[in-house]
Amino acid sequence: MLEHLKSQESFTLTPLAFLKVVQLELGISFVRTRHLLEFFDPEMEPLADSTVIEGYWKGLLRGTWP
Numbered sequence: 001m002l003e004h005l006k007s008q009e010s011f012t013l014t015p016l017a018f019l020k021v022v023q024l025e026l027g028i029s030f031v032r033t034r035h036l037l038e039f040f041d042p043e044m045e046p047l048a049d050s051t052v053i054e055g056y057w058k059g060l061l062r063g064t065w066p
């Protein structure tokens with residue numbers, strides 16, 4: 001998802017923009033999604049291994065995390 005957002009010329013990926021997209025497009029509130037930002041720097045570059053991030057992302061989508 002992040003790679004897709006980064007590839008959009010009309011979209012600047014920032015932490016706030018990411019939270020907004022997830023809330024508006026997927027219906028997942030900022031309160032739950034904000035925890036994912038712990039795994040990224042301010043430029044949305046990963047600070048953790050992609051498998052760890054993906055595991056948390058899948059848990060978020062299933063409603064089992066956080």
